[in-house]
Amino acid sequence: MLTGTILYAIINSAILALTAIGFNLTFGISGVANFAYGAFYVMAAYGVWMLIHMAHLPYPLAVLISISLTTLAGALMYRFVIIRIKGQTLSEVIATFGIGLSVLELFRYFGFVGFEYTLPVFVDKSFLIGDAYVDAQRLLIVAFAVVLIIALWLFTHYTHLGLAFRGIAQDERTSLTFGMDPDRIARMAVSFGAGLAAIAATVIVPLGSISPEEGYDVLIKALAVCIIGGLGSSGGVIIASVVIGFAERFTDSYIGSHWTMIVSLAALLLVLVIKPSGIFGKQKELEERI
Amino acid sequence: MKTRKERIDRGIKARSQDIFVLCSWREMLYLAGPRLLPVVVCLALPLVLSVYWQKVLISVAVFALLAISWDILSQSGMISLGQALFFGTGAYCAGIMNHYWGFSPLITLPLAALFGGLISTVLLLPVLRLRGVYFSMVTLIIPLMLVRVIEATKIFGGTEGLSGMDPLPSAGFEVYLIVIVFLAVLFGFRRLMDSDYGLVLKGISDNDRSVINAGINIYWFKAQALFIAASIGAFAGAFMTHVYMFVGMPVFALDYSILPIAAAVVGGPGTLAGAAMGAFILVPLSELLRGIGGLRIVFYGVFLVVCIVALPEGVFHYMERKYHQFERWVEVEK
Numbered sequence A: 001m002l003t004g005t006i007l008y009a010i011i012n013s014a015i016l017a018l019t020a021i022g023f024n025l026t027f028g029i030s031g032v033a034n035f036a037y038g039a040f041y042v043m044a045a046y047g048v049w050m051l052i053h054m055a056h057l058p059y060p061l062a063v064l065i066s067i068s069l070t071t072l073a074g075a076l077m078y079r080f081v082i083i084r085i086k087g088q089t090l091s092e093v094i095a096t097f098g099i100g101l102s103v104l105e106l107f108r109y110f111g112f113v114g115f116e117y118t119l120p121v122f123v124d125k126s127f128l129i130g131d132a133y134v135d136a137q138r139l140l141i142v143a144f145a146v147v148l149i150i151a152l153w154l155f156t157h158y159t160h161l162g163l164a165f166r167g168i169a170q171d172e173r174t175s176l177t178f179g180m181d182p183d184r185i186a187r188m189a190v191s192f193g194a195g196l197a198a199i200a201a202t203v204i205v206p207l208g209s210i211s212p213e214e215g216y217d218v219l220i221k222a223l224a225v226c227i228i229g230g231l232g233s234s235g236g237v238i239i240a241s242v243v244i245g246f247a248e249r250f251t252d253s254y255i256g257s258h259w260t261m262i263v264s265l266a267a268l269l270l271v272l273v274i275k276p277s278g279i280f281g282k283q284k285e286l287e288e289r290i
Numbered sequence B: 001m002k003t004r005k006e007r008i009d010r011g012i013k014a015r016s017q018d019i020f021v022l023c024s025w026r027e028m029l030y031l032a033g034p035r036l037l038p039v040v041v042c043l044a045l046p047l048v049l050s051v052y053w054q055k056v057l058i059s060v061a062v063f064a065l066l067a068i069s070w071d072i073l074s075q076s077g078m079i080s081l082g083q084a085l086f087f088g089t090g091a092y093c094a095g096i097m098n099h100y101w102g103f104s105p106l107i108t109l110p111l112a113a114l115f116g117g118l119i120s121t122v123l124l125l126p127v128l129r130l131r132g133v134y135f136s137m138v139t140l141i142i143p144l145m146l147v148r149v150i151e152a153t154k155i156f157g158g159t160e161g162l163s164g165m166d167p168l169p170s171a172g173f174e175v176y177l178i179v180i181v182f183l184a185v186l187f188g189f190r191r192l193m194d195s196d197y198g199l200v201l202k203g204i205s206d207n208d209r210s211v212i213n214a215g216i217n218i219y220w221f222k223a224q225a226l227f228i229a230a231s232i233g234a235f236a237g238a239f240m241t242h243v244y245m246f247v248g249m250p251v252f253a254l255d256y257s258i259l260p261i262a263a264a265v266v267g268g269p270g271t272l273a274g275a276a277m278g279a280f281i282l283v284p285l286s287e288l289l290r291g292i293g294g295l296r297i298v299f300y301g302v303f304l305v306v307c308i309v310a311l312p313e314g315v316f317h318y319m320e321r322k323y324h325q326f327e328r329w330v331e332v333e334k
Helices: A004-029 A038-054 A059-085 A089-109 A136-160 A161-168 A172-177 A180-207 A211-228 A234-254 A261-272 B006-014 B025-049 B051-075 B083-101 B105-127 B132-152 B171-192 B195-206 B206-211 B216-243 B255-267 B273-292 B296-309 B317-323
Strands: A126-129 A132-135 B003-007 B327-331
Touching: A004 A038, A004 A132, A004 A136, A004 A180, A004 A211, A004 A234, A038 A059, A038 A089, A038 A180, A059 A089, A059 A161, A059 A180, A059 B296, A089 A211, A089 A234, A089 B025, A089 B296, A126 A136, A132 A136, A136 A161, A136 A180, A161 A180, A161 B216, A172 A180, A172 B003, A180 B083, A211 A234, A234 B195, A234 B216, A261 B105, A261 B132, B003 B006, B025 B171, B025 B317, B051 B083, B051 B171, B051 B195, B051 B273, B083 B105, B083 B132, B083 B216, B083 B255, B105 B132, B105 B206, B105 B216, B171 B195, B171 B216, B171 B273, B171 B317, B195 B206, B195 B216, B206 B216, B255 B273, B255 B317, B273 B296, B273 B317
Parallel strands: none
Antiparallel strands: A126 A132, B003 B327
16 A cells, blocks of 8 residues: 555656646746646647547657647747736736637537547556556656656756756846847747647646646646745756645545645645745745735 | 817816816716716616626626725735635625524625625735735635635535525615625725825835835735725625525635636726726626637637737726827817
């Protein structure tokens, strides 16, 4: 029981980290809280499904095309909507939420609901670890999350573009004097965030089926992880996913499934009341409370 | 006869920027018109509408109340993402008083507004010191959590909710009650926000530290603003409990948090009238779109995005500006 719970808690943490990392990247760099994030996630999953079942493309090709299309969609959303209201947080949130709402409900309207909307797993096998059965896809998710986080870290620390990303995030005006274009970087941050949502979708969705509700769930999970970890902090995302992932699994096994959501929300409230900028967030004492 | 164009508001503004010295009935009408229009329309509408649209009017007024409550909070520097908290506590207060103790709706409504406001204020007191987005996130989470707590502990009817509330005396009473409360809240709190008291609240939102410097206890003022806004929301919730004759977990739904904000943003924040106007645009629009089924929410989302991108100041501010730019032809004096 215990090994199984721990194992699934680790998998749960990896899933949370994967879903939150794109939202976190976008927010950390461009300061845009992308509430259409869940819609991008679902859009990518449906994209793969449509490419496989309607255009009869091979699975890997479908995944690649879907991820690039979602990335493009993110860039378009920045170019045509967000750029006009950049800096007005409330308007950004409502506009992106409106876009997400429209996309998700459009899928529902066209009847993309049901158990047949699922993606094939990458490898169809399962292993016995300790006393719990784990299928290969779940292990793959953990490996994938680790690889992606390391790749992202290398990208932001050792490439010109990645350094520009961090420069903009740290101080927009100073980075302007170095010839970085904040609009271009912010556009890329939004589209990379959408791309990461698409990657997360193609890895995680094979575990279940695709549905528009998934979009809202993903958004709330990503928000929770990012708030606990500290908005815009990558180290925080990892710690927060582990905290929530373990808390959820353990309450589910030992207290009852009704309480899982309450525990993660209570954790969220506690963090907000005690250290509003999150576990790893930069301390901004006067900005967060007075 | 030579004529020239003259802005209608110029003469009035030249004589006094703020306290108008009115010289004619025409000028009086120019100022009173926009204020009288909503009053007359709101009072006349229940007489001409069908039963179905009367129900729509009720939900318009309820969302307008929530939007006004949001606007009062945002003018005091607290952006709330959880109007559902106020709505839900009010609804449950009225439900419990009516279901368990058998109070009549006429008693539960004011009591629920009072206690709903108090409970919400007390719940949010510990986070009154939080600023900006951190306060918003707390308000977003609390209603989500209350739903889960009710689900898990099965208090107050759990997932089933409480049903069989007493309805209000009559349908006409119902409509007129909410419309009159809406008008009273709109004009009353507009006046309050223009007074010195409102000035302090606006000061807190502009620069809270300099208000502290002026020797004012901003936490006390923030708590008062919170209580005012929460009471308005709680009244709306209590009223809906008696209209639906049911209270349950849906009262904490995200709709009651998001729609008021959308209304305030579409209508234009900062005047209360803008927020109310937003509700008068969005709620009937969503009813009209009901005919096209599932596409309704899609259009709704697109409409929100277009409004925000094309008219970021809000419909009300746009119309106010245009109204003050009206011109008329006057004779050129020799």
